[in-house]
Amino acid sequence: xxxxxxxxxxxxxxxxxxxxxxxxxxxxxxxxxxxxxxxxxxxxxxxxxxxxxxxxxxxxxxxxxxxxxxxxxxxxxxxxxxxxxxxxxxxxxxxxxxxxxxxxxxxxxxxxxxxxxxxxxxxxxxxxxxxxxxxxxxxxxxxxxxxxxxxxxxxxxxxxxxxxxxxxxxxxxxxxxxxxxxxxxxxxxxxxxxxxxxxxxxxxxxxxxxxxxxxxxxxxxxxxxxxxxxxxxxxxxxxxxxxxxxxxxxxxxx
Numbered sequence: 376x377x378x379x380x381x382x383x384x385x386x387x388x389x390x391x392x393x394x395x396x397x398x399x400x401x402x403x404x405x406x407x408x409x410x411x412x413x414x415x416x417x418x419x420x421x422x423x424x425x426x427x428x429x430x431x432x433x434x435x436x437x438x439x440x441x442x443x444x445x446x447x448x449x450x451x452x453x454x455x456x457x458x459x460x461x462x463x464x465x466x467x468x469x470x471x472x473x474x475x476x477x478x479x480x481x482x483x484x485x486x487x488x489x490x491x492x493x494x495x496x497x498x499x500x501x502x503x504x505x506x507x508x509x510x511x512x513x514x515x516x517x518x519x520x521x522x523x524x525x526x527x528x529x530x531x532x533x534x535x536x537x538x539x540x541x542x543x544x545x546x547x548x549x550x551x552x553x554x555x556x557x558x559x560x561x562x563x564x565x566x567x568x569x570x571x572x573x574x575x576x577x578x579x580x581x582x583x584x585x586x587x588x589x590x591x592x593x594x595x596x597x598x599x600x601x602x603x604x605x606x607x608x609x610x611x612x613x614x615x616x617x618x619x620x621x622x623x624x625x626x627x628x629x
Contacts, residue, residue, distance in 0.1 A: 379412035586618025
């Protein structure tokens with residue numbers, strides 16, 4: 376199950392939080408409701424309490440401190456579609472208010488549409504909207520970039536530790552990195568990509584290699600310890616030894 380995220384409406388109006396920049400994913404917001412929802416739905420075997428008063432959608436209760444929320448599951452993605460606080464002396468006032476507004480929304484819906492809703496409630500207007508879909512898709516690029524940077528840093532550090540090539544499968548292609556940092560000599564870095572890969576991904580990979588000038592890469596006919604093989608592209612350059620040392624400090628050998 377993926378981490379819980381709030382709809383933009385619930386974020387602004389219910390949680391009263393500003394919408395963060397696109398490079399700050401909504402599922403990383405440090406709010407008690409979102410943290411609780413992520414933990415609550417992390418294990419598929421964990422039982423969940425349904426909001427029985429809502430009949431047109433399956434919603435689940437999320438409770439933490441004085442916060443109450445309604446979660447809607449879309450495949451393996453929990454959405455917080457409404458939230459509020461419990462007032463002193465009222466055990467479930469948020470859920471009572473949710474039922475009341477859902478009944479009013481159902482009446483408005485039936486008055487405006489030829490095909491009425493048969494049940495007593497309607498929460499369709501609270502479900503993820505177009506703006507939520509657009510935001511999620513935009514964040515997917517940020518998540519992919521983060522994962523690629525982590526993979527590159529891991530491979531670079533592993534090779535800095537032993538001097539050999541280390542590789543990872545990116546799905547449609549494989550990336551390999553080999554760094555040789557002999558004492559008293561320049562630090563040499565070689566990168567190979569195997570498989571079909573768009574030119575913009577090649578440029579991105581070379582740009583993300585720590586301590587290397589993206590403009591300095593040159594094509595190679597072989598890796599340091601072997602020749603080029605079929606469907607393989609190889610580049611090399613020099614790595615800033617200070618950047619290499621800093622990377623090793625932050626990623627010590629396991």
